[in-house]
Amino acid sequence: MQRKIAKTGVVGTIKFRNPEKKTVALRADMDALPINEENDVDYISKNEGIMHACGHDAHMASLLGVAKILSQMTDELEGTVKLIFQPAEESLPGGAKGMIEEGVLKNPKPESIFGQHVYPSLESGKVGIRSGKYMASSDEIYINIKGKGGHAATPHLTIDPIVISSHIIIALQQIVSRTAKPDMPTVLSFGKIEANGRNNVIPENVKLHGTFRTFNEEWRNKAHQKIKDIAINISNSFGAKCDVEIIKGYPFLSNDIKLSEFFRKNAEDYLGKNNVVDLDIAMTAEDFSYYSHVIPACFYRLGTRNKEKGITSALHTSTFNIDEKALETGMGLMAWIAVQKLITP
Numbered sequence: 001m002q003r004k005i006a007k008t009g010v011v012g013t014i015k016f017r018n019p020e021k022k023t024v025a026l027r028a029d030m031d032a033l034p035i036n037e038e039n040d041v042d043y044i045s046k047n048e049g050i051m052h053a054c055g056h057d058a059h060m061a062s063l064l065g066v067a068k069i070l071s072q073m074t075d076e077l078e079g080t081v082k083l084i085f086q087p088a089e090e091s092l093p094g095g096a097k098g099m100i101e102e103g104v105l106k107n108p109k110p111e112s113i114f115g116q117h118v119y120p121s122l123e124s125g126k127v128g129i130r131s132g133k134y135m136a137s138s139d140e141i142y143i144n145i146k147g148k149g150g151h152a153a154t155p156h157l158t159i160d161p162i163v164i165s166s167h168i169i170i171a172l173q174q175i176v177s178r179t180a181k182p183d184m185p186t187v188l189s190f191g192k193i194e195a196n197g198r199n200n201v202i203p204e205n206v207k208l209h210g211t212f213r214t215f216n217e218e219w220r221n222k223a224h225q226k227i228k229d230i231a232i233n234i235s236n237s238f239g240a241k242c243d244v245e246i247i248k249g250y251p252f253l254s255n256d257i258k259l260s261e262f263f264r265k266n267a268e269d270y271l272g273k274n275n276v277v278d279l280d281i282a283m284t285a286e287d288f289s290y291y292s293h294v295i296p297a298c299f300y301r302l303g304t305r306n307k308e309k310g311i312t313s314a315l316h317t318s319t320f321n322i323d324e325k326a327l328e329t330g331m332g333l334m335a336w337i338a339v340q341k342l343i344t345p
Helices: 056-071 095-101 161-179 217-237 257-271 325-343
Strands: 002-005 009-015 023-029 080-086 112-123 127-129 132-135 139-146 187-194 205-213 241-247 253-255 276-278 297-305
Touching: 009 056, 009 095, 023 056, 023 325, 056 080, 056 112, 056 297, 056 325, 080 095, 112 127, 112 325, 127 257, 139 161, 139 217, 161 187, 161 205, 161 217, 205 217, 217 241, 253 257, 253 297, 257 276, 257 297, 257 325, 297 325
Parallel strands: 023 080, 023 112, 112 297, 127 276
Antiparallel strands: 002 009, 009 080, 127 297, 132 253, 139 205, 139 241, 187 205
């Protein structure tokens, strides 16, 4: 077992007969979120203001279950399975990037990697998969407009950064509606506007915080430059200054076509065809994407919803919970997939 990879990551290795024959990697993320849990359950978070609101505890539990299952089959199989417990999926630059840089996909190098993530929109006992491009890249945008503050009753003596910011936000929407190709999913959203003025005070500056997401690296870089150009040029036209910082986040996640087909077939064999569903493309992001740009990867969704038990809350909410029956599906299916991958020529 390897510890302290990318600070807190852990990698376990299960070696079967002829361990060098083939290596398969399985990944679970393991960080929590700064949310105060409001569930009334025995396993409620013991730490105030911190909870597993994205199901990463279920991911860890599933992978530990896989470890227990596979460790009892060391004389029956050939090859090696890497169990990757990865930190920091929830924050840039992401734990996957650090673990890859520190050699998690080397010595031995896996021929493929699988990851699963809970999905509260899908009933417990089911899983979902999408071949090819599945989840978007994700970048953070920070725009700071520096104007000239003053009394709101004398706007002619100011360079109003609030008005300028409104022009910038509207103009930037043209990047999606008039610059992005219609067949290229793209999102540009702003979730925070910080302007420390008052009813009668025009502030000196305004800060905008947003996100940009898409599925093509060339277009991603081009759009970054357009964001900067538009924001700076509009600010200059009003006599203001503008600083734009774009922090490049996770790349888009692409499920290997052949590996996804392999997963689908074996998941149907294990769960039944009716329990394996197609997923739509998603504009959310996941740092499992880093693995998918290095080796063949398959990222699928584990259903955790149970309406009869009142388990319906979305991810990243204070009442998120899972139907614990999903853990049986999660660990059983992942172990099954690993076994099938090892025995398939």
